[in-house]
Amino acid sequence: MSKVIGKRVTRVEDARLLTGQGKYIDDIGTPPNTGHVAILRSPYPHAKIVSIDYSEALEIPGVKGVVTGKDVHPLLNPFSVGVSAPVHYYPIAIDKVRFVGEPVAVVVAKNRYIAEDALEKIKVKYENLEPIVDIERALEKGAPILHENVGSNIANHRTFHYGDVEKAFEQADKIIKHRFHFPKYSATPVETYGIVAQYDHSSDSYTVHANFHGPFVLHSIMAGALKIPSNRLRIIIPKDIGGSYGIKAGIFPYIVLCSVVSRLVGCPVKWIEDRQEHLAASSSCTDRVTYIEAAVKNDGKILGLKMKMIDNVGAYIRAPEPACLYRNHANTTGAYDIPNLMIDAYAVMTNKLPTGLIRGYGGQETYFPLERIMQIISDELKLEPAEVIRRNLIKKEQFPYRTASGGVYDSGDYEKAFDLLLKIGKYDEFRKKQAEARKRGKLLGVGLAVIVEPSGSNMGYITIALTPEERKAGLPKSGCSEAATISMDPMGNVNVRISTTPSGQGHETVASQIVSEILGIPHEKINVVAELDTATSAWSIASGSYSSRFASLGSSAVYYAAHKVKNKLIKIAAHFLKAKEEDLTIEKGNIVSKTDPSKSISIKRVVGSAHWNPLSLPEGMEPGIYETAYYTAQAEPPDDQDLINSSVTYGFVADLVTVEIDPETGDIHILDYFTVHDAGKLLNPLIVDGQILGGLVHGLGGAMYEELVYDEKGQFLTGSFMDYLCPTAPEVPNVTIKHIETPSPLTPLGAKGLGEGNTMSAPVVIANAVNDALKPYGVTIDSLPVTPNKVWNILNQSKKQEVSS
Amino acid sequence: MNGKGSVTLNAGIEKAWEVLLDPEALKNCIMGCKKLEPVNENKYEAEVSIGIAAVKGKYESTIEIADVQKPNHYKLVVKGEGGPGSVEAAGVVDLVPIDDNKTELNYTYEAEVGGKVAMVGQRMLNGVAKLIIQDFFKKFNKELAKSEQSI
Numbered sequence: 019m020s021k022v023i024g025k026r027v028t029r030v031e032d033a034r035l036l037t038g039q040g041k042y043i044d045d046i047g048t049p050p051n052t053g054h055v056a057i058l059r060s061p062y063p064h065a066k067i068v069s070i071d072y073s074e075a076l077e078i079p080g081v082k083g084v085v086t087g088k089d090v091h092p093l094l095n096p097f098s099v100g101v102s103a104p105v106h107y108y109p110i111a112i113d114k115v116r117f118v119g120e121p122v123a124v125v126v127a128k129n130r131y132i133a134e135d136a137l138e139k140i141k142v143k144y145e146n147l148e149p150i151v152d153i154e155r156a157l158e159k160g161a162p163i164l165h166e167n168v169g170s171n172i173a174n175h176r177t178f179h180y181g182d183v184e185k186a187f188e189q190a191d192k193i194i195k196h197r198f199h200f201p202k203y204s205a206t207p208v209e210t211y212g213i214v215a216q217y218d219h220s221s222d223s224y225t226v227h228a229n230f231h232g233p234f235v236l237h238s239i240m241a242g243a244l245k246i247p248s249n250r251l252r253i254i255i256p257k258d259i260g261g262s263y264g265i266k267a268g269i270f271p272y273i274v275l276c277s278v279v280s281r282l283v284g285c286p287v288k289w290i291e292d293r294q295e296h297l298a299a300s301s302s303c304t305d306r307v308t309y310i311e312a313a314v315k316n317d318g319k320i321l322g323l324k325m326k327m328i329d330n331v332g333a334y335i336r337a338p339e340p341a342c343l344y345r346n347h348a349n350t351t352g353a354y355d356i357p358n359l360m361i362d363a364y365a366v367m368t369n370k371l372p373t374g375l376i377r378g379y380g381g382q383e384t385y386f387p388l389e390r391i392m393q394i395i396s397d398e399l400k401l402e403p404a405e406v407i408r409r410n411l412i413k414k415e416q417f418p419y420r421t422a423s424g425g426v427y428d429s430g431d432y433e434k435a436f437d438l439l440l441k442i443g444k445y446d447e448f449r450k451k452q453a454e455a456r457k458r459g460k461l462l463g464v465g466l467a468v469i470v471e472p473s474g475s476n477m478g479y480i481t482i483a484l485t486p487e488e489r490k491a492g493l494p495k496s497g498c499s500e501a502a503t504i505s506m507d508p509m510g511n512v513n514v515r516i517s518t519t520p521s522g523q524g525h526e527t528v529a530s531q532i533v534s535e536i537l538g539i540p541h542e543k544i545n546v547v548a549e550l551d552t553a554t555s556a557w558s559i560a561s562g563s564y565s566s567r568f569a570s571l572g573s574s575a576v577y578y579a580a581h582k583v584k585n586k587l588i589k590i591a592a593h594f595l596k597a598k599e600e601d602l603t604i605e606k607g608n609i610v611s612k613t614d615p616s617k618s619i620s621i622k623r624v625v626g627s628a629h630w631n632p633l634s635l636p637e638g639m640e641p642g643i644y645e646t647a648y649y650t651a652q653a654e655p656p657d658d659q660d661l662i663n664s665s666v667t668y669g670f671v672a673d674l675v676t677v678e679i680d681p682e683t684g685d686i687h688i689l690d691y692f693t694v695h696d697a698g699k700l701l702n703p704l705i706v707d708g709q710i711l712g713g714l715v716h717g718l719g720g721a722m723y724e725e726l727v728y729d730e731k732g733q734f735l736t737g738s739f740m741d742y743l744c745p746t747a748p749e750v751p752n753v754t755i756k757h758i759e760t761p762s763p764l765t766p767l768g769a770k771g772l773g774e775g776n777t778m779s780a781p782v783v784i785a786n787a788v789n790d791a792l793k794p795y796g797v798t799i800d801s802l803p804v805t806p807n808k809v810w811n812i813l814n815q816s817k818k819q820e821v822s823s
Numbered sequence: 824m825n826g827k828g829s830v831t832l833n834a835g836i837e838k839a840w841e842v843l844l845d846p847e848a849l850k851n852c853i854m855g856c857k858k859l860e861p862v863n864e865n866k867y868e869a870e871v872s873i874g875i876a877a878v879k880g881k882y883e884s885t886i887e888i889a890d891v892q893k894p895n896h897y898k899l900v901v902k903g904e905g906g907p908g909s910v911e912a913a914g915v916v917d918l919v920p921i922d923d924n925k926t927e928l929n930y931t932y933e934a935e936v937g938g939k940v941a942m943v944g945q946r947m948l949n950g951v952a953k954l955i956i957q958d959f960f961k962k963f964n965k966e967l968a969k970s971e972q973s974i
Contacts, residue, residue: 138906733937
């Protein structure tokens with residue numbers, strides 16, 4: 019069998035997806051007597067619920083029931099979350115609403131039309147309270163408090179000192195600091211949340227179909243909220259999920275809500291979220307204020323960094339938050355060799371939508387201030403930005419590189435990738451062109467950003483939110499387990515079961531490539547089953563589709579499961595052929611001896627024997643071919659010094675973007691986007707480039723278009739795609755992708771995750787390019803998105819300064 | 824959101840005042856008004872159906888008249904809630920006589936919306952407010968004419 023891993027194999031998923039035969043949550047059908055759910059949501063950001071009168075709604079023919087917070091309260095525990103602040107979060111408001119869009123009542127009716135109409139008949143009396151939306155005001159004394167029992171709006175606060183920060187700042191020639199604000203934005207998959215939930219009274223158990231994609235650590239949290247043993251909450255994930263980009267982790271409160279509603283109303287229920295609900299009330303990334311200070315030498319070398327990060331987690335801190343603050347903890351210093359680091363991390367609650375995973379999770383928030391300050395350093399020291407980056411990049415010979423905060427960068431050659439970037443992006447040439455253009459009054463700019471892309475989260479990182487003393491009270495948490503099961507039926511055909519709940523990334527294709535190469539079976543003949551069923555699949559707390567973990571972990575589980583199968587086949591063949599196992603190899607569907615070609619047996623026969631004639635197997639061997647492998651990479655819990663290697667593999671992304679700004683309108687035109695990636699060994703370059711483009715466009719949204727806007731009174735203003743702008747095909751710039759491959763020594767295939775790199779880098783590299791173009795105006799872009807409106811205001815307000823060029 | 828404006832009414836100030844505070848006339852003038860009933864002297868309950876952007880629906884409102892300085896000045900406080908969200912608005916009306924048959928009406932208003940109407944209608948609100956006000960005074964002048972005839 020020729021090699022298929024690493025080939026541009028077309029996706030096995032596409033035939034069904036392109037012919038309308040995908041099996042999404044809305045396609046799976048419903049049990050008889052299913053009621054349809056519509057949710058009444060709060061129009062106020064902060065208010066007490068005085069009363070809810072739904073008597074008129076119940077009178078509408080076809081309405082099966084109405085459920086409010088008061089009804090579910092006795093049946094639920096608040097969701098547990100990994101911070102010590104006693105925040106009581108339920109999937110529906112109990113006595114107070116804390117954000118616009120928070121569920122207040124649920125109607126179940128014969129169909130969705132009736133349910134929606136019935137919502138209008140529910141009368142809720144509110145007593146308005148003063149709202150708070152500003153991150154820093156939420157920290158001030160006297161600010162309105164969302165959760166009285168917490169006593170402040172701070173959900174989590176931790177301070178970290180690594181190396182000798184004070185000394186670094188003493189030794190610096192200059193200290194350069196700035197404040198940055200990163201916006202709150204969404205993920206907008208084509209398919210919204212969807213749930214079919216059924217309570218079974220006789221067994222006191224719930225069966226839920228939902229397009230949830232993990233992390234499955236949330237399964238325990240859901241079962242805990244429902245007050246049931248976790249094996250009585252069976253969650254089944256459909257084969258196809260219509261995109262997620264992280265946001266579908268945030269469906270879990272609705273799974274609990276629909277489950278308990280099914281129980282109270284006494285019928286199965288189905289809920290498909292609409293687009294307005296999705297924008298207002300699903301999940302989002304955090305908005306973050308960062309104060310960053312860099313201690314620098316005059317040659318651009320950074321000795322130390324101080325970062326105060328304040329994450330706005332919205333109205334309730336909910337799992338896995340405050341992970342956005344800590345997912346990038348190990349790689350806070352990015353691609354740079356900076357041994358001294360101070361981090362002051364806050365998660366604050368305000369009257370906005372609660373947050374969660376969004377592609378890049380914490381990366382864009384972290385790299386925006388870091389890569390912006392790199393450009394500011396070069397401006398202040400009058401050095402070329404490329405030179406300042408190069409001076410600080412981790413060198414090839416430093417790998418595996420230990421970061422200040424405990425990360426272990428597994429492999430890389432950052433200088434080589436960066437040099438390649440400057441070459442393909444014709445950096446020096448563009449600088450000349452830019453100088454020429456400036457003379458003619460044209461505004462051209464070039465931006466650079468280099469980032470480290472973590473993948474395969476170490477489940478221990480979330481416990482960094484607790485102090486070492488608090489951590490000692492619980493079980494240490496570590497690892498990043500994933501599982502896969504491979505079976506062969508009596509005819510010798512292969513089924514592969516994966517637990518990575520793909521939402522369009524092509525896991526079925528890559529899994530089939532891996533199994534094909536190891537078992538010597540054409541990949542088209544391998545059936546990959548991507549449905550996950552918590553009652554029957556092999557899974558663990560880390561399972562699911564997030565943190566770009568398929569390439570690093572999911573694929574490794576498939577790899578080891580395939581090897582278990584191969585080993586068994588070889589053992590059986592060795593027994594039949596009276597050959598040594600190490601002498602046998604798989605070739606074109608047969609197991610043959612490398613030394614004696616006459617010794618050969620077909621795989622089909624070997625597998626057939628395992629099923630039809632188990633007594634012929636070597637003594638002690640189990641019949642059948644059914645192997646499950648659980649895999650985890652080395653991922654330790656945080657230590658007493660708060661050192662944590664928060665991810666398994668660390669890829670590298672270097673971006674160069676050129677822009678032209680229209681001084682009349684403020685319009686930003688991206689001339690070219692160059693991106694160089696190092697994600698170790700690529701498993702399927704075709705899928706890789708698709709992932710990179712998708713991630714890049716999401717980052718472009720964060721850079722230039724997307725923001726969930728709230729006014730100062732806490733009203734949500736971007737509830738439709740008319741108001742919340744997403745980039746579409748015409749907005750996508752020319753993108754040139756190049757790869758270098760430094761294999762990870764930690765994964766069996768040498769692969770690293772890569773789905774999120776440009777989501778992390780695009781916002782800042784575009785901001786850097788715009789800032790560079792506006793350099794004659796002496797301004798600083800310190801918030802996103804950079805819209806024509808913002809640029810136009812800058813152009814009109816700033817006095818043009820002469821630049822010495 | 825806030826705004827202000829001025830219109831000329833085809834009636835003397837006393838007449839204009841009378842019709843402005845006549846619930847039946849108001850009901851006919853407010854776009855989408857299905858019901859307007861007095862609860863007490865200066866307070867009404869109203870039901871208004873209106874569409875803003877994609878958000879159509881019914882608001883149950885209270886309209887309070889305050890700060891009355893007959894026949895020159897009053898304040899309207901409107902609070903509405905319904906399927907599409909919530910509206911709170913306050914308007915100040917000042918009447919200035921021009922001659923026996925003409926009165927100048929100056930108004931200012933402030934309005935806040937919440938819920939769905941804010942989420943998807945925010946961009947449209949100023950335009951919609953202008954439309955509703957223009958429509959109001961167009962109909963109002965007709966009401967004035969009607970009331971002249973009936974004398």
